[in-house]
Amino acid sequence: xxxxxxxxxxxxxxxxxxxxxxxxxxxxxxxxxxxxxxxxxxxxxxxxxxxxxxxxxxxxxxxxxxxxxxxxxxxxxxxxxxxxxxxxxxxxxxxxxxxxxxxxxxxxxxxxxxxxxxxxxxxxxxxxxxxxxxxxxxxxxxxxxxxxxxxxxxxxxxxxxxxxxxxxxxxxxxxxxxxxxxxxxxxxxxx
Numbered sequence: 001x002x003x004x005x006x007x008x009x010x011x012x013x014x015x016x017x018x019x020x021x022x023x024x025x026x027x028x029x030x031x032x033x034x035x036x037x038x039x040x041x042x043x044x045x046x047x048x049x050x051x052x053x054x055x056x057x058x059x060x061x062x063x064x065x066x067x068x069x070x071x072x073x074x075x076x077x078x079x080x081x082x083x084x085x086x087x088x089x090x091x092x093x094x095x096x097x098x099x100x101x102x103x104x105x106x107x108x109x110x111x112x113x114x115x116x117x118x119x120x121x122x123x124x125x126x127x128x129x130x131x132x133x134x135x136x137x138x139x140x141x142x143x144x145x146x147x148x149x150x151x152x153x154x155x156x157x158x159x160x161x162x163x164x165x166x167x168x169x170x171x172x173x174x175x176x177x178x179x180x181x182x183x184x185x186x187x188x189x190x191x
Contacts (some may be wrong), residue, residue, distance in 0.1 A: 003097070003127040003129070003146060004097055004127070004183075005182070005183075006127075006146070007095055007097055007125065007127055008124055010093075010095070010182075011093070014093045014123075015086075016074075016091070017090070017091045017092060017123070018086075018091065018092050018093070019091040019092075019093045019095060020039070020042065020092045020093070020094050021036070021095045021097070022038050022039055022093065022094070022096045022097070023096075023097045023098050023101075024096065024097070024098035024099050024100060024101030024102045025098075025101055026098075026101045028103060028104075029101055029102070029103050030103065030169075031103055032103055032104075032105040032106075033061045033062060033075075033106055033109075034102075034103050034106060035096075035099075035102035035103055035105065035106030035107065036061070036075070036105070036106040036109050036110075036185065037062055037106075037108070038134035039079070039094065039096075039106075039110075040058075040079065040082060040087075043082040043083070043085075043086055043109070045051075046082055046085060046177060047059065047078075047082070048161070049085075050078050050081055050082070051081070054074055054075075054077050054078035054081060055075055055078065055092055056068055056072055056074075057070040057077075057078055058070070058074075058075055058078040058079075059104075061075050065071040072105070072108055072109060072112070073112065075109055076108075076109045076113055076116075077126065078093070079109055079113050080112075080113050080116055080117075080120075082100045083113070083120070083122050084120045084121075084122060085114050087122045088119055088121070089123040090120065091120075091122070091123070092122045092123070093123040093124075093125065094122065094123070094124050094125070095125045095126075095127075096125070096126045096127065097127045098122075098127065099126045099127060099128045100129050100131060102127045107137055108137050110124075110126070110138070111137035111138050114126075114138060115140060115141065124134035126138060147180075148179055148180025148181060149180040149181075149182055149185075150180070151175065151180075153180075154175050154178065154180055154182075155175065155184060157169070157182055157185050157186075158171065158174060158175070158185050158189060161185070161186055161189045162189050173189075174189065176190045
């Protein structure tokens with residue numbers, strides 16, 4: 001529905017922030033903490049500075065240590081600590097596109113962390129494709145639902161992307177197939 005284009009626009013406006021951009025990967029949905037690992041790779045050198053319970057939990061989640069079953073809340077606190085510490089050096093914007101493909105464990109940590117970003121210099125922008133059978137636990141957080149374009153806006157976008165006039169019957173078929181989805185409108189005109 002154009003969510004990636006909206007993310008690109010938000011990132012372009014965040015020049016004064018350190019931007020950490022992530023994309024959910026469907027093939028990693030069954031790998032516990034794979035999304036979280038992707039998020040924290042830039043901060044793994046700082047894990048040793050975490051409070052001991054947080055460090056143990058994060059190390060166990062990432063398979064660095066064994067013999068310890070990590071608690072989701074401690075992993076979340078470790079994540080929040082790493083991100084907050086990084087943001088003291090430069091404000092941080094974390095962008096997760098296609099979050100519906102994140103593994104459930106990472107998605108739960110993301111939700112817990114997001115609800116605790118009060119005074120930290122950390123922003124979080126998460127895009128989820130709808131409909132999705134995989135629920136990203138971001139309850140109680142601000143959200144925006146991107147609706148399909150109106151017919152007039154769809155026609156305007158379509159006409160702005162083609163070099164010559166389009167026959168009415170061709171235009172109507174493209175509009176019917178795209179259902180107001182800006183990405184579909186752009187892709188259908190490339191054919």
